[in-house]
Amino acid sequence: MIEKLIFATGNKDKVREIKEILGAYCKNIVTMKEEGVDIDIEETGSSFEENALIKARAVWKKTGHLVMSDDSGLEIDYLNKEPGIYSSRYMGEDTSYHEKNKNLIDRLRGVPDEKRTARFVCAVAAIFPDGSEKVVRGVMEGRIGYEEIGENGFGYDPIFILPKYGKTTAELSPEIKNSQSHRGKALRAMEAEIEKYADSYGK
Numbered sequence: 707m708i709e710k711l712i713f714a715t716g717n718k719d720k721v722r723e724i725k726e727i728l729g730a731y732c733k734n735i736v737t738m739k740e741e742g743v744d745i746d747i748e749e750t751g752s753s754f755e756e757n758a759l760i761k762a763r764a765v766w767k768k769t770g771h772l773v774m775s776d777d778s779g780l781e782i783d784y785l786n787k788e789p790g791i792y793s794s795r796y797m798g799e800d801t802s803y804h805e806k807n808k809n810l811i812d813r814l815r816g817v818p819d820e821k822r823t824a825r826f827v828c829a830v831a832a833i834f835p836d837g838s839e840k841v842v843r844g845v846m847e848g849r850i851g852y853e854e855i856g857e858n859g860f861g862y863d864p865i866f867i868l869p870k871y872g873k874t875t876a877e878l879s880p881e882i883k884n885s886q887s888h889r890g891k892a893l894r895a896m897e898a899e900i901e902k903y904a905d906s907y908g909k
Contacts, residue, residue: 707731707732707733707904708731708732708733708772708903708904709732709733709734709771709875709901710714710730710732710733710735710736710771710772711724711728711734711735711771711772711773711774711900712732712736712737712741712743712765712769712772712774713734713735713736713738713773713774713775714738714747714761714762714764714765714774715737715738715775715777716737716739716777717737718737719840720776720889721736721737722736722809723889723890723893724774724893727890727893727894727895727897728893728896728900731897731900731904732772732900732904734821738765738834739743741765741769741771741844743768743769745764745765745768747761747764747765748757748760749761749777749791752776752791752828753791753829754777754778754779754827754828754843754867755777755829755831755841755843757777757791757829758775758776758777758829758830758831758835758841759775759831759839760833761775761777761832762775762831762832762833763886764775765791768839770835770908771832772832772834772835772900773809773833774830774832774833774896774901775830775831776809776828776829776830776831776892777791777795777813777828777829778793778826778827778828778829778888778889779791779794779826779827780793780824780825780827780862780866781824781825781826781827782814782822782823782824782850783818783821783824784814784821784822784823785810785813785814785824786855789806789810792813793861793862797809797848800825803860803861803862806816806862807854807864808854809866810850810862810865811850811851811852811853811854811865814850816842817907820901822849822850822851823847823848823849824847824848824849824864824866825845825847825848825888825891826845826846826848826875826888827843827844827845827888828844828867828887828888828889828891828892829841829842829843829844829892830841830842830843830844830889830892830893830895830896831849832896832899832900833902835904836861837899839877840896840899842892842895842896842899843895844887844888844889844890844891844892844893844894844895845888845891846868846875846886846887846888846891848866848867848868848869848875849866849867849869850865850867851866851867851874852863853865853874854874854876855874855876855877856873856874856875856876856877856878857876858875858876858877858878858879858880859874859875859876859877859878859881859883863876863883863906864876868886868896870886875887886908
Protein backbone atom coordinates (compact mmCIF):
# COMPACT_ATOMS: atom_id res chain seq x y z
CA MET A 707 0.00 0.00 0.00
CA ILE A 708 1.35 3.41 -1.02
CA GLU A 709 1.06 6.07 1.67
CA LYS A 710 0.20 9.05 -0.53
CA LEU A 711 -0.60 9.94 -4.14
CA ILE A 712 -0.69 13.60 -5.17
CA PHE A 713 -2.62 14.48 -8.31
CA ALA A 714 -1.36 17.63 -10.03
CA THR A 715 -4.78 19.25 -10.43
CA GLY A 716 -7.26 21.40 -8.60
CA ASN A 717 -10.17 19.48 -10.12
CA LYS A 718 -11.86 17.43 -7.39
CA ASP A 719 -13.96 15.53 -9.95
CA LYS A 720 -10.74 14.07 -11.39
CA VAL A 721 -9.57 13.10 -7.91
CA ARG A 722 -12.88 11.36 -7.22
CA GLU A 723 -12.43 9.26 -10.35
CA ILE A 724 -8.85 8.44 -9.38
CA LYS A 725 -9.93 7.36 -5.90
CA GLU A 726 -12.48 4.98 -7.40
CA ILE A 727 -9.82 3.32 -9.59
CA LEU A 728 -6.65 3.56 -7.48
CA GLY A 729 -7.97 3.72 -3.93
CA ALA A 730 -7.08 0.07 -3.33
CA TYR A 731 -3.37 0.87 -3.72
CA CYS A 732 -3.08 4.30 -2.10
CA LYS A 733 -4.12 5.24 1.43
CA ASN A 734 -4.32 8.97 0.76
CA ILE A 735 -5.07 10.61 -2.61
CA VAL A 736 -4.98 14.42 -2.62
CA THR A 737 -4.77 17.35 -5.02
CA MET A 738 -1.60 19.41 -5.24
CA LYS A 739 -3.36 22.30 -3.49
CA GLU A 740 -4.49 20.04 -0.65
CA GLU A 741 -0.82 19.09 -0.31
CA GLY A 742 0.09 22.78 -0.07
CA VAL A 743 1.72 23.00 -3.50
CA ASP A 744 0.60 26.28 -5.06
CA ILE A 745 2.66 26.86 -8.19
CA ASP A 746 1.89 28.01 -11.72
CA ILE A 747 3.02 25.37 -14.20
CA GLU A 748 3.52 26.44 -17.80
CA GLU A 749 2.53 23.70 -20.23
CA THR A 750 5.18 24.10 -22.92
CA GLY A 751 5.09 20.55 -24.35
CA SER A 752 4.17 19.67 -27.92
CA SER A 753 2.07 16.64 -26.96
CA PHE A 754 -0.38 15.54 -24.27
CA GLU A 755 2.30 13.24 -22.88
CA GLU A 756 4.89 16.00 -22.59
CA ASN A 757 2.49 18.36 -20.83
CA ALA A 758 1.39 15.67 -18.37
CA LEU A 759 5.03 14.99 -17.50
CA ILE A 760 5.83 18.70 -17.12
CA LYS A 761 3.08 19.06 -14.51
CA ALA A 762 3.96 15.84 -12.68
CA ARG A 763 7.68 16.67 -12.54
CA ALA A 764 7.02 20.14 -11.13
CA VAL A 765 4.94 18.78 -8.25
CA TRP A 766 7.26 15.81 -7.64
CA LYS A 767 10.21 18.19 -7.18
CA LYS A 768 8.26 19.91 -4.41
CA THR A 769 7.06 16.79 -2.61
CA GLY A 770 8.98 13.61 -3.50
CA HIS A 771 5.77 11.61 -3.17
CA LEU A 772 4.09 9.58 -5.90
CA VAL A 773 2.67 12.23 -8.26
CA MET A 774 0.24 11.82 -11.12
CA SER A 775 -0.93 14.32 -13.70
CA ASP A 776 -3.03 14.27 -16.84
CA ASP A 777 -3.36 16.32 -19.98
CA SER A 778 -6.32 15.85 -22.27
CA GLY A 779 -8.12 17.39 -25.19
CA LEU A 780 -10.14 17.01 -28.36
CA GLU A 781 -8.67 16.20 -31.78
CA ILE A 782 -10.79 16.80 -34.90
CA ASP A 783 -9.30 15.15 -37.97
CA TYR A 784 -10.83 17.51 -40.55
CA LEU A 785 -9.31 20.48 -38.66
CA ASN A 786 -5.79 18.99 -38.62
CA LYS A 787 -6.40 17.65 -35.09
CA GLU A 788 -7.37 21.02 -33.65
CA PRO A 789 -7.90 22.10 -30.94
CA GLY A 790 -5.57 19.33 -29.63
CA ILE A 791 -3.24 20.24 -26.78
CA TYR A 792 -4.73 23.74 -26.82
CA SER A 793 -8.27 22.47 -26.12
CA SER A 794 -8.66 24.29 -22.79
CA ARG A 795 -7.06 27.45 -24.20
CA TYR A 796 -8.79 27.34 -27.60
CA MET A 797 -10.10 30.83 -28.49
CA GLY A 798 -8.77 32.03 -25.12
CA GLU A 799 -9.08 30.56 -21.63
CA ASP A 800 -11.93 32.91 -20.73
CA THR A 801 -14.03 31.97 -23.76
CA SER A 802 -17.08 29.87 -22.86
CA TYR A 803 -17.32 26.31 -24.17
CA HIS A 804 -20.62 27.25 -25.76
CA GLU A 805 -18.71 29.73 -27.93
CA LYS A 806 -15.91 27.24 -28.58
CA ASN A 807 -18.37 24.53 -29.60
CA LYS A 808 -20.25 26.91 -31.89
CA ASN A 809 -16.99 27.92 -33.58
CA LEU A 810 -16.00 24.30 -34.23
CA ILE A 811 -19.45 23.44 -35.60
CA ASP A 812 -19.32 26.51 -37.87
CA ARG A 813 -15.88 25.46 -39.17
CA LEU A 814 -17.32 22.03 -40.02
CA ARG A 815 -20.38 23.38 -41.83
CA GLY A 816 -21.07 21.25 -44.89
CA VAL A 817 -18.64 18.50 -43.85
CA PRO A 818 -20.33 15.05 -44.02
CA ASP A 819 -20.47 12.56 -41.13
CA GLU A 820 -17.67 10.36 -42.44
CA LYS A 821 -15.25 13.31 -42.35
CA ARG A 822 -16.26 14.56 -38.91
CA THR A 823 -14.18 11.96 -37.06
CA ALA A 824 -12.66 13.06 -33.77
CA ARG A 825 -11.34 11.74 -30.51
CA PHE A 826 -10.83 12.70 -26.91
CA VAL A 827 -7.26 11.96 -25.81
CA CYS A 828 -5.91 11.73 -22.26
CA ALA A 829 -2.30 11.18 -21.27
CA VAL A 830 -1.62 10.29 -17.63
CA ALA A 831 1.90 10.61 -16.23
CA ALA A 832 3.14 9.18 -12.94
CA ILE A 833 6.41 9.91 -11.19
CA PHE A 834 7.19 7.49 -8.38
CA PRO A 835 9.07 8.37 -5.17
CA ASP A 836 12.24 6.81 -6.62
CA GLY A 837 12.05 9.23 -9.60
CA SER A 838 11.01 6.66 -12.18
CA GLU A 839 8.41 7.80 -14.71
CA LYS A 840 5.55 6.21 -16.61
CA VAL A 841 3.14 7.70 -19.15
CA VAL A 842 0.03 6.05 -20.61
CA ARG A 843 -2.63 7.20 -23.07
CA GLY A 844 -6.37 6.64 -23.32
CA VAL A 845 -8.50 7.48 -26.37
CA MET A 846 -12.25 7.72 -26.99
CA GLU A 847 -13.14 7.77 -30.69
CA GLY A 848 -16.23 9.51 -32.05
CA ARG A 849 -17.37 12.29 -34.34
CA ILE A 850 -18.50 15.89 -34.11
CA GLY A 851 -22.22 16.60 -34.23
CA TYR A 852 -24.12 19.49 -35.78
CA GLU A 853 -25.36 21.16 -32.60
CA GLU A 854 -24.91 21.05 -28.85
CA ILE A 855 -27.01 18.31 -27.26
CA GLY A 856 -27.14 17.08 -23.66
CA GLU A 857 -26.78 18.46 -20.14
CA ASN A 858 -24.72 15.79 -18.36
CA GLY A 859 -21.27 16.66 -19.62
CA PHE A 860 -19.05 19.69 -19.79
CA GLY A 861 -16.56 21.25 -22.20
CA TYR A 862 -16.82 19.69 -25.65
CA ASP A 863 -19.11 16.85 -24.51
CA PRO A 864 -22.30 18.34 -26.06
CA ILE A 865 -20.85 18.18 -29.61
CA PHE A 866 -18.95 14.86 -29.31
CA ILE A 867 -21.01 11.87 -30.49
CA LEU A 868 -20.20 8.29 -29.55
CA PRO A 869 -21.44 6.26 -32.57
CA LYS A 870 -21.86 3.17 -30.39
CA TYR A 871 -24.68 4.92 -28.53
CA GLY A 872 -25.76 7.47 -31.15
CA LYS A 873 -25.58 10.15 -28.48
CA THR A 874 -23.25 12.89 -27.37
CA THR A 875 -21.18 12.26 -24.26
CA ALA A 876 -23.27 14.99 -22.61
CA GLU A 877 -26.36 12.80 -23.07
CA LEU A 878 -24.86 9.69 -21.47
CA SER A 879 -25.08 8.74 -17.81
CA PRO A 880 -21.86 9.29 -15.83
CA GLU A 881 -21.49 5.51 -15.46
CA ILE A 882 -21.58 4.85 -19.22
CA LYS A 883 -19.41 7.86 -20.01
CA ASN A 884 -16.75 6.84 -17.46
CA SER A 885 -16.67 3.29 -18.82
CA GLN A 886 -15.87 4.65 -22.28
CA SER A 887 -13.93 7.81 -21.45
CA HIS A 888 -10.38 8.61 -22.47
CA ARG A 889 -9.46 9.49 -18.88
CA GLY A 890 -10.99 6.31 -17.49
CA LYS A 891 -9.07 4.21 -20.03
CA ALA A 892 -5.80 6.00 -19.21
CA LEU A 893 -6.31 5.62 -15.47
CA ARG A 894 -7.09 1.92 -15.82
CA ALA A 895 -3.91 1.51 -17.88
CA MET A 896 -1.97 3.30 -15.14
CA GLU A 897 -3.60 1.08 -12.52
CA ALA A 898 -1.35 -1.84 -13.51
CA GLU A 899 1.75 0.33 -13.07
CA ILE A 900 0.59 1.58 -9.66
CA GLU A 901 -0.20 -2.00 -8.60
CA LYS A 902 3.29 -3.17 -9.58
CA TYR A 903 4.89 -0.33 -7.64
CA ALA A 904 2.61 -0.90 -4.62
CA ASP A 905 3.61 -4.59 -4.55
CA SER A 906 7.30 -3.73 -4.55
CA TYR A 907 6.75 -0.85 -2.13
CA GLY A 908 5.29 -3.21 0.44
CA LYS A 909 8.24 -5.59 0.32
